[in-house]
Amino acid sequence: MAGLETILVIFIINIKIKGNIMVSLETPVCNFGEPAVDFALPGVDGNVWRLQDCKGDNGLLVMFICNHCPYVKAIRERIVRDTKELLEHGVKSVAIMANDPTQYEEDSFENMQKVAEGFDFPFPYLLDATQEVAKAYGAVCTPDFFGYNGDLALQYRGRLDASRKDTAPADASRDLFDAMLQVAQTGQGPAEQIPSMGCSIKWIEE
Numbered sequence: 144m145a146g147l148e149t150i151l152v153i154f155i156i157n158i159k160i161k162g163n164i165m166v167s168l169e170t171p172v173c174n175f176g177e178p179a180v181d182f183a184l185p186g187v188d189g190n191v192w193r194l195q196d197c198k199g200d201n202g203l204l205v206m207f208i209c210n211h212c213p214y215v216k217a218i219r220e221r222i223v224r225d226t227k228e229l230l231e232h233g234v235k236s237v238a239i240m241a242n243d244p245t246q247y248e249e250d251s252f253e254n255m256q257k258v259a260e261g262f263d264f265p266f267p268y269l270l271d272a273t274q275e276v277a278k279a280y281g282a283v284c285t286p287d288f289f290g291y292n293g294d295l296a297l298q299y300r301g302r303l304d305a306s307r308k309d310t311a312p313a314d315a316s317r318d319l320f321d322a323m324l325q326v327a328q329t330g331q332g333p334a335e336q337i338p339s340m341g342c343s344i345k346w347i348e349e
Contacts (some may be wrong), residue, residue, distance in 0.1 A: 144152075146268075159248065161347040166314055166342065166343040167214075167284075167340060167342065167343070168251050168283050168284040168340070168341065168342075168343050169338040169339070170283060170284065170287050170288075170300055170301070170338045170340075171281070171283070171300065171338070171340045172300065172338070173297060173298070173299060173300035173301070173332065173336055174297055174337070175296075175297060175298060175329050175332070176296045176297060177296070177297040178295055178296060178297070179194055179203065179205065179289070179291050179295040179296075179297070180194070180276065180279040180280055181193060181194045181195075182194055182239075182269075182276045182279075184269035184270060184271055184346045185267050185269065185270055186245055186267045186268060186270075187252070187255050187256040187259045187260075187267075187268045187269075187270075188259075188267065190267075192237065192267045192269055192336065194295070194349075196267075197235055197236075197237040197266075197267060198235060198250075198295065199229075199230070199233045199234045199235035199293075200233040200293060201232060201233030201234050201292070201293050201326070201327035201328075202233065202234040202235075202290065202291055202292050202298075202323060202326050202327050203234065203235055203236070203237070203290075203291045203295060204229065204234060204235070204236040204237070204288065204289070204290050204291070204319075204323060205236075205237055205239065205280065205288075205289040205290075205291070206222070206236060206237070206238045206239065206266075206286060206287070206288055206289075207238075207239050207240075207241055207248045207277060207280070207282040207284075207286065207287040207288075207289075207344070208222070208238050208239075208240065208285050208286050209240050209241075209242045209247075209249075209285045209342075209345075210247075210249045210250050210251045210254050210255060210258050211242070211247045211249035211250055212285040212342040213308040213342070214284075214285065214286060214304060214306075214307060214308055214339055214340065214341035215285050215286050215341065215344055217306045217307065217308055217309055217310045218286065218304070218306045218310065219258075219262055219305050220240075220262070221303060221304065221306070221310075222286075222303065223262055223263065223264065223265060225303065225317065225323075227244065227265045228320065229315075229320065229323055229324070229327070230265065232323075232324055232327040232328075233327055234291075234323050234324075234326070234327050235266065236265070236266040237266050237267050237269065238254070238266055238267070238268045238269065239269045239270075239276060239277065239282075240255055240269070240270055240271065241270065241271040241273050241274050241276065241277035241282065241344055242275075242285070242344060242345040243346065243347045243348070246345045247345065249314050250345075252270055255268055255270065256286060256311070260347055267304050274344075274346060274347060277344060282344060283343065283344060284340070284341035284342060284343055284344060285341045285344060286303065286339055286340050286341050287341065288300065288301065288302070288303065288319055289337055290319070290322060290323050290326055290332060291326075292326050292327075292331070292332075293330065294330070298322075298330075298331055298332030298338060299319065299322045299323060299326060299332040299333070300336060300338075300339075301318055301319065301322060301337050301338060301339060302318050302319065302338060302339040302340065303317075303318065303319040303320075303330070303338035303339070304316060304317055304318050304319070305318075307340060314316045318336075318337060321333075322336070331346065
């Protein structure tokens, strides 16, 4: 009976995803030491970016985000704040949009350009049109954060802060910033990490 219930749950989730209904997911536990995956993706600035182009001396934060997701919108200004501050510590960042834009027009490349300019993103904003990069990283939702050290070994797979669809209070703990600061200083992330939560990535229907 348990197996049947599992199949039914998976079936219902698939229906919701195909029906364009937002499904909230949590990220998996950090797989410490897993190497970052290389990529060559077009950015809203007209350039093609590779992994090494994005890397900082003390680390790299790879973010899978999009334009329409309420979880991302709730922390967009804080993402800009934290990534700007991390630059001062030798940690650079890159954001990747992997959603199928045919499901949400707000996630189109043109709208990516508008969002990046409007919020003055201090990092490249890239389009993963084939979704191959998102799959290679194992990204599951937006936002999904992958924090790497200077050797591009994974050290953080957690949330930015306590925000969900609503922004957390101004004095909320800065989980991601503090973790990446530790990574910059020691090369290692915190042992205890709280998963990020967000909308499921909108996969291309086959």
